[in-house]
Amino acid sequence: MSRITRAAPQPPAQILVPGGAEAFTMPLARDLIALRTRVVDGAWRRTDAKAGLAGAHRTAFxxxxxxxxxxxxxxxxxxxxxxxxxxxxxxxxxxxxxxxDEREHPVLVFVDLGPTMQFGSRVAFKSVIAARAAALLAWAAVEAGDRIGGVVWNGRTHREIPPRGRETGALALIRALTSSAAAYATSDRPAPSASREGAMLALARALRPGTHAVLISDFQAPGACSNISRLRAGSGLSLIQVFDPLESTPPPAGVYRVADGDTEQTLDLRGDAARAVYGEPFRRRSAQLAATARHCGATLIQLATNDDPADVLRALIAPLHPRAQWRAP
Structure with missing residues (x-):
């Protein structure tokens, strides 16, 4: 977890919100469950002339x-x-x-809760926003009668959730989100270098024709884009890039101390040149991800930590389901 503070002589002013294990305690689990109230009945459902028939359910998958x-x-x-x-x-x-297909379809969600997701300067950590987005998608799938499952990666290990229908699938995903984050926060073991690739392979093995895959991550891990290219989503692939505004836009001009718990360095953002190149890594990563999405025919959505995930996810659901909508907070 990184920390950015303004250097002396001014008093240190921490930018990041507190997090860690307590960020995924029972209060957040209750929050993820309560997000169901944001999903209108039929949010992922598209009706047609057969909608008047009992049991009719047609999706865009x-x-x-x-x-x-x-x-x-x-x-x-x-x-x-x-x-x-x-x-x-x-x-x-x-x-x-x-x-x-007029029956249920699997929706598989890959959720990245790795080290780079344990960061946030607005509202919450990226990992928390990713969890909320995953929960909203899960409840939307439940309301549409689709099965929901996926893979949750916490930077060290991954958990696989087989697609299940109704509340069982959504609650299983929420349990995996909370337990995976807690396991990461309480472990001091180094992350295996191939752990993320193993998680992506698990997702690829679970994909079947008719499945819609949704990847929620900041896509900062090495090889993240190449792993996406190897996915064979049966009917659709969507990428949700979670980012913090501080990654793309520099803080006010000044000198800052940047620490990740092990190392510390000074960041001088007083000059125009330094501020101009500040967000270059984020811009390069976003451009590469956009190119990968075009190559794979995937939908790409950016989700900031100060965004309401329900508002942003309309861009994902609306093209597939014109009547999709969310309840107000």
């Missing part, structure tokens, strides 16, 4: 179901039972059928 949707090139992992043999014979390479 495609998968295996009753109503034909389209034909596309076969991808490794597709169900062989859905191969379109007539189209395959005509084109000389395998094609598979996609169906509009």
């Amino acid at each position: 495609t998968g295996r179901g009753m109503e034909f949707a389209e034909v596309r090139a076969y991808r490794p992992g597709d169900d062989l039972r859905n191969v379109d043999w007539r189209h395959t014979a005509r084109r000389g390479r395998p094609f598979t059928k996609l169906f509009q």
